[in-house]
Structures are given as C-alpha cells and as structure tokens.
Amino acid sequence: MNPKLKFLVVDDFSTMRRIVKNLLQELGYANIEEADDGATALPMLQAGDFDFLITDWNMPTMPGLALLKAVRADPKLAKIPVLMVTAEAKREQIVEAAQAGVSGYIIKPFTAATLSEKLGKILNKG
C-alpha cells in the first residue's frame, strides 16, 4: 500500500464524499480531494496528478459514466483506475460501465470491507 496515492472522490452528496474520505483515511490514505460533479472533476483530473478516481454515477451535470468515458478518452488520464461507487444497479448499467473501462463497481449501500477489498484488488492488479 502506498499512502502517497492521490485520490479524487466525486459525488454530488457531501455526506457520501465525507464517508468515502473517512474510509480512505482509515485505510491509510491521506491525499484526498473532492468534487461534486463530473463537470467539476474532469478539469481537476486534467490539471492535477491524481492516481485514483472514485466516482458516483447519478450526478446533475456530468454523470459518472460520462466522466469515466471522458477519462478513458483522454490519453493523459486513460490509465487512472476508476472505481464506481453508486446506487445505480441495473444490469445494463453495470455492463455499460464495464464496457466503458471501469476498474471496479460498488453498489450503495456498501460496507467499509467492500471498499477496502475492491481498492486492494484494483491496486494489486497494477
């Protein structure tokens, strides 16, 4: 585990951003920034040196799926792991996220153990 990894947590609900942030801190990661929509997250990703993106799906301006596609389409960002943490749970959506290149998919409500496990799985894959 590398505690220096820089995370961007994107969710339009501030309570959920705080929860994910706290869980990441508990896992030993301290370098965490937040965005409340895909539209605000994308410029941050393009400007910053983020190592990991955790995003919600259903957001008002730019949904998480569009953010994922934008990230994968940008040569500078394409390789960033993207973990989706969302209440969206339709089969077709999970298939679509997988096809768009998502690295992991967690449905809400989730447990601390699930987040830790998925993070570990993605990071160990390198």
Place this chain on the structure above:
Amino acid sequence: MTAEIDMRAEWGEMFGALAQAFAAGDRDNFVEVLDRLAEARSQSLYKDVREATERLRSALDQFQLNSRLATLAGKEVPDAKLRLDHALKLTEDGAHKTLDLVERSCPLAEKVAKQASNLVKTLQSSGVAHRVAADLVPGIQEFLVAAQRDSEVVRANLTEVLMAQSAQDLSGQIIRGVITLVSEVERTLGQLASLTGNDPANAAPAADSGSVSQGFGPVIPGLTKDAMSEQNDVDALLADLGM
C-alpha cells in the same frame, strides 16, 4: 345553406299544409295546423333551453375543476416541494452532525488505545513495576488492557456509525427524484389550469424517469426492474464480463 335545409326539413311540411288550408279557405284545418305549428315551436324552444342548461352546468363543472387544479398547482404542490426540500435538509444536517462527532471521536479513541498499549508495554518491562505500589499493578494492567480493547471497539463502532449515514445519500437521491417529479406535475397542472377549453392534446407529458447514461437513482425494492440487489451479484456479473 345548411340552416335553410334544416328550416325546410323542420317546418316545410307544416308550412305547406298551413298555406294549403289557408288557400282553400278551410278554417278548421288551418287552425288545427296552426296549433300543431305552435306546439312544435315551443318544443323546439324547450330543447334549446335544455341544451343551454346542459352547457351552463358543464361550464360550471369545468370551472370548479380548473380552480381545484389552480389550487394544486399554485399552492399544494409548491408546499409539497418545500416539505421535501426541508426533509432533505434535515437528513443532510443530521448526517453531517453525526459525521462531525465521528470524526472528532475517532482520533480520541485511537489515542487512548495507543497510550494504553504503550503503558502496558512499559509496565510489563522490568524495573518499573516495583516503583508502583505492588497491589495496584494488577488493577492498572487490567484497566489498560480493557481501555485498549474497548477503545478499539469504540473506533469500530464509530466506523459503523459513519457507514450508517450513507443512508442519507440514498434517501436524499430518492427525495430529489420526487422533487423533480413534483415540479413536473406542478408545471403541467399549471398549464392545465390556465386552459379554458379541455383539449386532450395539452395533456401532461410523462415525467422523465431517468436513462441509462444519466442514471436511474437508487433501487426501490419492488419498483426497479432488472437491478442487482447485492454486491455479490455485481461481482458475479463483472466476472462474467471478464473483470
């Protein structure tokens, strides 16, 4: 043209009979046809009055319906939106307050656990215990071990509290969805209420219930179709897709 045909169809036969009786100088027949004519004329008047009454009643009904719609659109729906906004704010405030407390408590529990752990180690190491009254040592050690264990439990509990607050995100998303729907209903009711006629072409369009790309919002048990109910299902599907 139509009116002329109607007139001829309605009155032609009687008028002809009347003219014939008049020309023939047949008084009895003339009076008899004249009476028939007067009777028919009053029947037609009654019919017109009945129709006018019917129209008046339906106009009154329509007016009542419109004013009910106006109340719904102008007062009750905005009230419902305010109530939902307030419920959203209450759950959000509550969640943030709990999160504040968790964030303040976690480091304290962590500190107590760490200090207890250090003290246990120090006490256990030789050359320290004899400086403390011998009969106090077991009690202190017991306390320190318990403090260490308990504060770890407290920390774990606080993490559970933290996770329990994620319900606010889900309920908040559902409430937001209802607010959007209510706004749509409000808008279309407003349009309906402002109409004087009753044109079905102006009926409310169906509210947008989401899309794959924008998202559908949280799964509502018994309502959302083709949804994964557990993380395990998602993992299995992703494994099928080769992830």
